[in-house]
Amino acid sequence: MDFRLDIIIDYLPLILxxxxxxxxxxxxxxxxxxxxxxxxxxxxxSSRMFLSLPMSAYINFFRGTPLYVQILMVHFGLIPLVLGxxxxxxxxxxALSLNSAAYTAxxxxxxxxxxxxxxxxxxxxxxxxxRQAMQFIILPQAIKRMIPAFGNEFIVLVKDSSLVAIIxxxxxxxWSNGMSxxxxxxxxxxxxxxxxYFILTYSLSKLLNVLERKLA
Amino acid sequence: xxxxxxxxxxxxxxxxxVVLTQINMKVLNQEVVVIIGxxxxxxxxxxxxxxxxxxxxxxxxxxxxxxxxxxxxxxxTIRTEVGMVFQQFNLFPHMKxxxxxxxxxxxxxxxxxxxxxxxxxxxLAKVGLSEKANxxxxxxxxxxxxxxxxxxxxxxxxxxxxxxxxTSALDPEMVGEVLAVMKDxxxxxxxxxxxxxxxxxxxxxxxxxxxxEQGMIVEEGTPEEIFEHPTHERTKSFLxxxxxxxxxxxxxx
Numbered sequence: 001m002d003f004r005l006d007i008i009i010d011y012l013p014l015i016l017x018x019x020x021x022x023x024x025x026x027x028x029x030x031x032x033x034x035x036x037x038x039x040x041x042x043x044x045x046s047s048r049m050f051l052s053l054p055m056s057a058y059i060n061f062f063r064g065t066p067l068y069v070q071i072l073m074v075h076f077g078l079i080p081l082v083l084g085x086x087x088x089x090x091x092x093x094x095a096l097s098l099n100s101a102a103y104t105a106x107x108x109x110x111x112x113x114x115x116x117x118x119x120x121x122x123x124x125x126x127x128x129x130x131r132q133a134m135q136f137i138i139l140p141q142a143i144k145r146m147i148p149a150f151g152n153e154f155i156v157l158v159k160d161s162s163l164v165a166i167i168x169x170x171x172x173x174x175w176s177n178g179m180s181x182x183x184x185x186x187x188x189x190x191x192x193x194x195x196x197y198f199i200l201t202y203s204l205s206k207l208l209n210v211l212e213r214k215l216a
Numbered sequence: 217x218x219x220x221x222x223x224x225x226x227x228x229x230x231x232x233x234v235v236l237t238q239i240n241m242k243v244l245n246q247e248v249v250v251i252i253g254x255x256x257x258x259x260x261x262x263x264x265x266x267x268x269x270x271x272x273x274x275x276x277x278x279x280x281x282x283x284x285x286x287x288x289x290x291x292x293t294i295r296t297e298v299g300m301v302f303q304q305f306n307l308f309p310h311m312k313x314x315x316x317x318x319x320x321x322x323x324x325x326x327x328x329x330x331x332x333x334x335x336x337x338x339x340l341a342k343v344g345l346s347e348k349a350n351x352x353x354x355x356x357x358x359x360x361x362x363x364x365x366x367x368x369x370x371x372x373x374x375x376x377x378x379x380x381x382x383t384s385a386l387d388p389e390m391v392g393e394v395l396a397v398m399k400d401x402x403x404x405x406x407x408x409x410x411x412x413x414x415x416x417x418x419x420x421x422x423x424x425x426x427x428x429e430q431g432m433i434v435e436e437g438t439p440e441e442i443f444e445h446p447t448h449e450r451t452k453s454f455l456x457x458x459x460x461x462x463x464x465x466x467x468x469x
Contacts, residue, residue: 124295127293
């Protein structure tokens with residue numbers, strides 16, 4: 001079996017541009033997904049049914065249906081409805097954010113609920129509001145415990161972002177598929193794409209290890 | 217003038233299990249009231265009702281004449297006036313000792329950082345832990361942690377202090393240092409409600425002792441009345457069971 005380095009070199013600039021987009025989409029999606037996830041987590045933990053029920057439904061929907069389907073719905077349904085036209089990058093970020101929000105919400109909820117009741121009671125007994133107790137006492141401690149689960153979610157998201165190639169968002173897989181089609185080759189484009197994803201996720205997991213040790 | 221705390225016909229149950237019933241009591245300004253009783257008698261639950269960490273089903277709790285059951289009342293405002301010390305200390309492990317003490321005055325009372333810090337330093341000196349200002353709670357012994365917890369509660373300058381078995385989680389040799397801080401506080405005229413098993417503390421420091429059993433206040437009186445001349449059969453049997461246990465423990469040691 002021959003291995004054609006020349007076609008990889010030919011596509012290298014495009015794939016590197018694609019990698020930048022993959023990084024950008026992933027960072028934005030984990031950021032937006034975390035903010036949304038935090039809101040959803042507090043909604044789900046609320047004692048008010050009109051808040052907790054829709055939030056549970058949200059989590060169940062986004063965890064229980066394929067991301068592939070969600071991407072198509074956002075791209076062909078939601079985005080044209082709002083913008084009046086399609087936009088693959090916006091659709092990619094929104095679909096991935098909505099999806100990861102469901103997972104991060106559960107990470108936040110588990111982290112917060114793992115705190116002992118005594119911490120919350122001590123905060124209340126000092127006259128803190130629920131919000132102050134969360135902000136100053138519970139969340140800073142809970143977030144430390146969440147980092148490993150959070151890192152996992154981030155790595156999964158980077159890999160899942162490859163699915164947005166189907167709506168022609170020009171990231172790593174989009175160009176790899178292009179390379180494969182143009183030269184009718186399998187191993188060069190997909191092994192090279194794998195290598196880039198691996199470099200991204202491996203550096204990410206190392207980075208998270210450092211962060212975890214620093215905060216511990 | 218209103219009593220500091222007034223409790224009228226309080227009733228609390230967890231599901232179908234009645235935990236507190238027909239509780240009536242008053243605590244006057246500068247009074248030290250100790251609550252004793254067997255475990256499961258509802259004394260901790262009662263104490264936790266006084267700052268609404270537990271919500272009673274019926275009855276009234278008035279703090280300086282303000283009803284806690286008033287739906288218009290901001291409960292966090294009442295809690296700033298009622299400090300609480302827990303059995304398990306509940307210090308905030310992610311903050312240095314000094315920040316444990318200043319966080320509530322800064323965030324809740326809106327004090328300046330300087331004012332809160334100088335108050336915290338003064339309180340740490342008072343509980344004998346000046347040198348621990350910049351350590352994290354996990355490096356403190358149980359007795360030290362509980363003294364920091366007392367300083368933390370005092371930093372809000374509360375009018376009432378509630379103590380929920382403050383020495384029950386401590387090694388025996390550390391009980392004394394915490395009780396000493398509490399005695400000083402009582403001497404300074406702090407209004408205190410203390411749930412404890414330390415009968416010597418009750419005898420020496422309290423103005424009034426309540427004996428609780430099965431969710432009710434069975435007997436109430438001065439320490440002399442309760443410890444020397446208990447009138448109720450259940451109080452007598454509780455105290456004698458306790459005496460026998462203590463003498464047995466002394467004998468074994």
